Amino acid sequence: DLWNAEGRVQFDSVEFAYTKDRVILPRFDLEIPAGQTIALVGSTGAGKSTLAKLIARFYDPSDGAVTLDGVSLTDLHPKDLRRAIVMVTQEAYLFSGSVADNIALGKPDASSDEIVRAAMAVGAHDFIEGLPNGYDTDVNKRGGRVSAGQRQLISFARAFLANPAVLILDEATSSLDIPSERLVQEGLTKLLADRTAVIIAHRLSTVAIADRVLVMEHGRIVEDGSPAEL
Ligand code: ATP
Ligand code: MG
Numbered sequence: 001d002l003w004n005a006e007g008r009v010q011f012d013s014v015e016f017a018y019t020k021d022r023v024i025l026p027r028f029d030l031e032i033p034a035g036q037t038i039a040l041v042g043s044t045g046a047g048k049s050t051l052a053k054l055i056a057r058f059y060d061p062s063d064g065a066v067t068l069d070g071v072s073l074t075d076l077h078p079k080d081l082r083r084a085i086v087m088v089t090q091e092a093y094l095f096s097g098s099v100a101d102n103i104a105l106g107k108p109d110a111s112s113d114e115i116v117r118a119a120m121a122v123g124a125h126d127f128i129e130g131l132p133n134g135y136d137t138d139v140n141k142r143g144g145r146v147s148a149g150q151r152q153l154i155s156f157a158r159a160f161l162a163n164p165a166v167l168i169l170d171e172a173t174s175s176l177d178i179p180s181e182r183l184v185q186e187g188l189t190k191l192l193a194d195r196t197a198v199i200i201a202h203r204l205s206t207v208a209i210a211d212r213v214l215v216m217e218h219g220r221i222v223e224d225g226s227p228a229e230l
Contacts, residue, residue, distance in 0.1 A: 003077075005084040006069050007034040007165035007196035009055060013064035016054060024050050025219045027064070034069075034165070037192050037209065039201040039227070042216035048200045051216070052168045055198060056087040068166065086164035088155050094146070099128050100135040102154055106162035118161035122187035124153035148172065149180030156187045167197045171206060181205070 009032040016025040024047050032038060040048050053059055054066050057073045065072040068084060076084075086106075094102050103115045110118075115135065119125040127150055131137040139146055139154075146154065152172055159167060169188075176184060185205050191197075192209070201207050213230050215223035223230055 003080045003084070005080075005165040007084075008032065008067075008069050009166060009196060009198075010067045010070070011054075011064070012067065014054065014061040014066060015063035016050065016059065016061050018050075023219070025054075025061075028219070030214075030221065032196055032198065034196055035194065037197045037199070037211045039199050039207045039210035039213045040216060041201055041207065041213065042222075046216040047219040048216055049170060050219075052087065052170060052198060052200055055166065056085055056168050057081060058087075083162075084164055085166040085168065086159055086162050087168040087170070088159050089170055094139045094151055094154060096138070096140045098133075098136045098138055099131065099146075099154060102139060103157045103161060106158040106160070110161055114161060115157075119153075119157045121160050122153060122156040122190050123183055124150070124157045124187065127153070127183075147180065148174045149176045149184050152184050153187050156184075156191045160191050163195075165195055167191065167195055169197065169199045171199055171202045173202050185209075 011028050011030040014025055014028040015023060017023045040051065042048055054061065060074055065074070067073065068076065073081060095105070100112065100115050103118055104110050106118070107114070116125065119128055128135055188206065189209055199206055199210065201210070207213055208227050210227055213225060213227050214221050215230070
């Protein structure tokens, strides 16, 4: 049976440490209402990726719980968890294979029609059509090479197709030219609609489209407000 999560994420007195001698998150509390877009910012080593990985259950807390719709992630069936929470990593990594295969990773049984619709939804369709073999272009082949911005759009199409209730995005740090930046920004906005999102934001333009900005330092939230307030 498919479980459709609403997407409310909560940290209840979460404590987390990679090693015994150093606590990264000390008694961490946070509530993210379903559908909210959070931009997470803070200096290097603040704990942003750690927080993101706890939501995606790469790790379990040593104390307390991370919950989805009130259910501890540790009590969710792995299949439900993988469907409900998707993490897009910094490198927007593409596997060797066609553009279509790379998008289809979001939903292995997707039809080619669904793949195209996902690409259209995030604004990736036009550039894909312009590649030497369109959707069949091998992303790693000579001539099929795709730019950093295009890689991000492909990974957005993949995530759109997966359609998770909760999206975690560690935004790529690689700089893009202005037209690509605009395309990626538009794609991201489409991807964020109707789901909870936590974005480790490296771009000011991303912070601006968030509902809420969290500033993290030394494993704690030191500021919590709207982009306008901060
Ligand atoms: P950045 O902006 O550089 O990506 P960050 O805010 O994402 O930083 P984290 O990666 O969450 O920070 O790291 C938080 C702390 O945990 C850092 O002190 C880091 O050295 C430590 N840390 C991260 N990953 C591990 C690990 N696998 N093993 C041990 N310590 C780790
Ligand atoms: Mg990080």
